[in-house]
Amino acid sequence: MCRHPLPKALASPVPTFPLDKPSQIWSLTRMTDSGQSLFDLITAFYNIELGETVFFGFTWNLKVGKLIGFLGTFLFAGRWVVQLGASKIAGKPVLPLLFWYMSISGSLLLLSYFIFGQNDSVGIINNLFPMAIAVYNLVLEYRHRADLKAQGSTP
Numbered sequence: 001m002c003r004h005p006l007p008k009a010l011a012s013p014v015p016t017f018p019l020d021k022p023s024q025i026w027s028l029t030r031m032t033d034s035g036q037s038l039f040d041l042i043t044a045f046y047n048i049e050l051g052e053t054v055f056f057g058f059t060w061n062l063k064v065g066k067l068i069g070f071l072g073t074f075l076f077a078g079r080w081v082v083q084l085g086a087s088k089i090a091g092k093p094v095l096p097l098l099f100w101y102m103s104i105s106g107s108l109l110l111l112s113y114f115i116f117g118q119n120d121s122v123g124i125i126n127n128l129f130p131m132a133i134a135v136y137n138l139v140l141e142y143r144h145r146a147d148l149k150a151q152g153s154t155p
Contacts, residue, residue, distance in 0.1 A: 039116075046116040065117025072109025075102050076130075097141065100134045107131035 046065030053060055060066075079102035086096040107127045114123030 043116045046113070063117070065113055068109055069113035069117060072106045072111075072113060074106075076106030076110060079103050079106065095137075097138070100138045100141070103134035104131055104138070107134065 046063065046068070048064045050062040050064065050067070053062055079099045082102060083095055083099050086094050086099070107130055111124060111127040111131065114120045114127065
């Protein structure tokens, strides 16, 4: 038995993205054995209340989704600290692989927060673009390393 009941907001249908056909929502809307879609279950998990806390003089109502969003924000912003450290060591501007991995991880966490925690289309679009660029740059890096390896050089 689940310790946390589903939020009252899930008693009514959860709004989804405006798509042409309902079948385009992929398997997220397939019903589970309990009669709820996977989207509904993930949204319910994101909306589990963890209580209130006071932080820097503000009272915050913490939910699982908000903690996931904060983790994504710290990863996405922290990538610049990694870049700064790598550039200082190298003595020139560089973007280490960890920068791109942190970018993808942070974007994925923020994307999940905006989909399941907020249902915010602006946040979704805002995180898809940098994630696509980071994936592209990782692909380029690994192709470059493969080419160097084939030539007998080291990166």
